[in-house]
Amino acid sequence: MSHAPLPDAPQRAGRTAVVVGGGLAGVTAALALADAGVRVTLLEGRPRLGGLAFSFQRGELTVDNGQHVYLRCCTAYRWFLDRIEGSALAPLQPRLDVPVVDVDRPEGRRLGRLRRDPLPVPLHLGRGLATYPHLSLAERARVGRAALALKALDLTDPALDTQDFGSWLTAHGQSARAVEALWDLVGVATLNAVAGDSSLALAAMVFKTGLLSDPGAADIGWAHVPLGDLHDRLARKALDSAGVRTETRTRVTSLSRTDNGCWNVQVPGETLTADAVVLAVPQRETYDLLPAGALDAPERLLDIGTAPILNVHVVYDRPVLRAPFLAALGTPVQWVFDRTAASGLREGQYLAVSQSAAQDEIDLPVADLRARYLPELRKLLPGTRDAEVRDFFVTRERTATFAPTPGVGRLRPGARTQAPGLYLAGAWTATGWPATMESAVRSGVSAADAALSALGRPRPTRLFAVEEAA
Template structure:
């Protein structure tokens, strides 16, 4: 990770000794194999402590990145998943730490554009068709019951959260389906503030020494027309705040934003609202690796997908995409239609 040496050397939130210690820990982390099952049973904070990382260093460096990517603090994170995040996101190459962000709503990327490709391929997309049961007939065909009727299928990829998957799985699909219920969830909270003027001149920032984690300027992507500014405060691992009333969150976060952004002190708050995802991700707790199933089930023609499956990644969009790749690959292989590019074939 020598490409990060200059950045670490200039990082003002650690002492020179702490920076040197963080560098040694990064080198040790780079030598770990995230796929080693032994790492899954150790929490990241314990490993960091063994490698000389103080609570201050954990907060100012390791949790700054880890909470946002793992949706958990170091003491609640599997060392295997943490090693995967830091090796892939920081240590593997000069460009690994580059930061990109969406300048359009994520719905445009994940829904509008994807739907256009699916439509062009002749795929029929059923919206608001909640699956209520999944059964396999004697001839091997599948029937998916929805609130509006029955969908017939030769192959099913069950891409729902782990608890919903457990409820829909037919008997015998997994050797121990109750393991899915042991995969816990973690919340994400987003605080949205619309000011009457521009108070932030950067696209985003992260904060230390405050309840505020990451703040993004969503003015352009939201289409705000009249010169105000729309900020989204993204709070991962939000167990303490997820059920708090809006009034409590307003009293907590507005003064912090004013402290961090002096221009906000004289600005008028036009709107303040909160979005809550109580089960936003699976919890990356130590031991979760042995609970995550692969794409294949024990029932022919039935496959699993979702960020919570055994992708080797934490609950990120990348993990979700890889799970779909794995499910498509497994299904096409079973059908004898495997090629070098399974996602192209599946589409």
């Protein structure tokens, strides 16, 4: 296929870099390198930036492909929002407060809340746990003891990665109900796997950092605008201002070293030459592009599994949910978000049902999903019983995240490769975090730090703190 030559980049003396991939990891790496005075070209095969956190048009609606949230403890992603001047568009709630509705009760649906108080850890969760109605008094007491045991775990212990979180919870007295109503309620949404399928190392990191590190660590933030406004429009504006040459619809076909130690990056119709290359693409694409000798065991990248996320989108003719979001028990529905204002809908209400760890449903026909989820929403939200469904559609990300299975930690590579000048980024790399927007940004920072060190460039003072990105 023919490809027009890339336009000339703005001329700036000094080092050059090519970043392959325009998701959050690639955009972060490109901004960090450009802020240090490196002349950067960012190449993205899709027609937009943002990776798997993007928006598209469906008639008059602006739809996010999936619901993405972050927590106050996601300091790297918060830095990213500041860097692209988007923080005001994705605010944090003042204090953790999650409505949790259980519909599978003989006496009917029951509302509880997961929330915190402005008290020191772990007292900040004491009242919320003590009044959480979806667990018995004995279960709440055992949850408290398990939380303290979790807090005592050493996240640097490699043995944690070989164990599964579900077995650890069972060994620490957690009932199946406690796992469903608390541990998986949080863990499935953050890890994209149930406790029994999750590495203890990653699960412990999530709960220690999010719930047991700082009183406000788990406060939830989400975009009040389409994700494309943040991860494409504002990101592209920030890249342009930093002097980055951004090319979409441009897929890299190969990488090779030159005789003088630089890198040739081949795209259809042209070869770009750079001092450094950051590969910020999924693990299989990384494997396909890696030159021989770049990693000791590159086949390990193919052993990093993937996990799907399904999103069910329903437009009603009237408001049926008062809260901005809620979590559900006793139903296949996991989390429901109100996306009415962000989508531009002028009448009625648009709900997005976010279903993580959706291996059993990801390929079901839309008609089957409609027959499954509309009755569940009627049980969960009484207002839907008299409402008309004006639209129903689904979005599917079959490889939304890497699978956080026990042992995955040893498969995740760091930012540096054995090929000088070649670096890796992506939420699937060794950030210590599960596959989240936070992990993606941290990986971009780590790759940029490694490249700047090799290039002899000073680290930008406004870059996210390196000790936090380790």
